[in-house]
Amino acid sequence: MLVLNSVQAQDGGDYTVKVSNAVGSVLSNAATLTVVTPAPPTAPVIAQQPRSVWVNAGQSAVFAVNASGTGPLTYQWPKNGVAIAGAQSVIFEETSFSMTDHCALYAVTITNAVGSVTSQSVIARVSFLEALPVSDSPVCEQTLHSGQQPEIADASDGGTSYELAMKFTTNRSGVVTAIRHYKSPSEPAAGHVGKIWSASGTLLATVNFSSESVSGWQQASLSTPFPVQAGVVYVVSVNISTHYPGRVNGLASTLVRGNLSSVNDGASTLFGPPGVFPTLTYFNNNYFRDVVFVAD
Numbered sequence: 001m002l003v004l005n006s007v008q009a010q011d012g013g014d015y016t017v018k019v020s021n022a023v024g025s026v027l028s029n030a031a032t033l034t035v036v037t038p039a040p041p042t043a044p045v046i047a048q049q050p051r052s053v054w055v056n057a058g059q060s061a062v063f064a065v066n067a068s069g070t071g072p073l074t075y076q077w078p079k080n081g082v083a084i085a086g087a088q089s090v091i092f093e094e095t096s097f098s099m100t101d102h103c104a105l106y107a108v109t110i111t112n113a114v115g116s117v118t119s120q121s122v123i124a125r126v127s128f129l130e131a132l133p134v135s136d137s138p139v140c141e142q143t144l145h146s147g148q149q150p151e152i153a154d155a156s157d158g159g160t161s162y163e164l165a166m167k168f169t170t171n172r173s174g175v176v177t178a179i180r181h182y183k184s185p186s187e188p189a190a191g192h193v194g195k196i197w198s199a200s201g202t203l204l205a206t207v208n209f210s211s212e213s214v215s216g217w218q219q220a221s222l223s224t225p226f227p228v229q230a231g232v233v234y235v236v237s238v239n240i241s242t243h244y245p246g247r248v249n250g251l252a253s254t255l256v257r258g259n260l261s262s263v264n265d266g267a268s269t270l271f272g273p274p275g276v277f278p279t280l281t282y283f284n285n286n287y288f289r290d291v292v293f294v295a296d
Contacts, residue, residue: 043115044069150245165237175225182288201277250286
């Protein structure tokens with residue numbers, strides 16, 4: 001009997017045995033050993049993201065995610081950034097929503113031995129059954145440039161690349177869940193990175209844009225919502241390769257939408273070389289950079 005311990009790939013092949021005695025010998029048929037090399041473990045990957053829900057107070061709703069990766073996979077659902085006790089499955093059911101849950105953010109972090117991934121944040125919109133329909137509940141996501149279009153959609157400075165930015169602030173604490181920018185028709189649909197900076201130029205959050213349309217508003221969700229404090233000035237920027245939108249003096253006056261506002265300090269918008277904090281300004285030109293904000 002032949003015993004192989006700790007079999008390796010190089011041990012694969014045909015094995016025979018020769019049996020001999022005083023009269024003669026015989027050789028067995030070949031026995032083939034095939035060594036299968038296991039695939040390397042892979043980190044979790046989300047195939048289907050959770051979805052936002054619309055419910056009336058007192059109703060329940062289910063959040064679900066579909067992920068792959070080397071098992072075992074563990075799950076943890078947080079609500080407004082705080083882990084929910086016992087919410088450790090591929091599905092989480094909120095059994096009874098109240099009005100205090102309106103605009104609550106839900107997500108899930110999936111972990112295995114290799115790594116972890118966090119889903120996009122989704123929102124619960126809640127209304128009283130006897131009062132307004134859910135669609136008329138107070139707005140959760142706020143943006144400064146909702147429905148706005150640039151005066152000049154396809155400007156260019158001879159193909160010069162820039163980092164284009166806007167200062168913003170809020171009158172309530174909350175989170176930024178996504179970054180938006182208006183893409184010019186002649187601007188390439190690749191390579192755009194959204195950034196949030198402190199007013200002094202510290203990089204705080206980034207997100208890569210993907211699957212952009214030919215032109216118009218583009219939006220990319222942050223992997224983790226970024227918390228912002230009321231009254232603090234932040235800067236949102238997105239780079240361009242060749243073309244950009246604009247409206248001269250478009251933010252010379254403060255723009256207010258809900259809890260969001262631009263910053264009217266004489267340098268409400270900024271530009272500079274791509275990839276670095278922009279510090280130059282030009283007539284408060286609106287470059288149509290924006291955020292998606294959810295108030296606490």
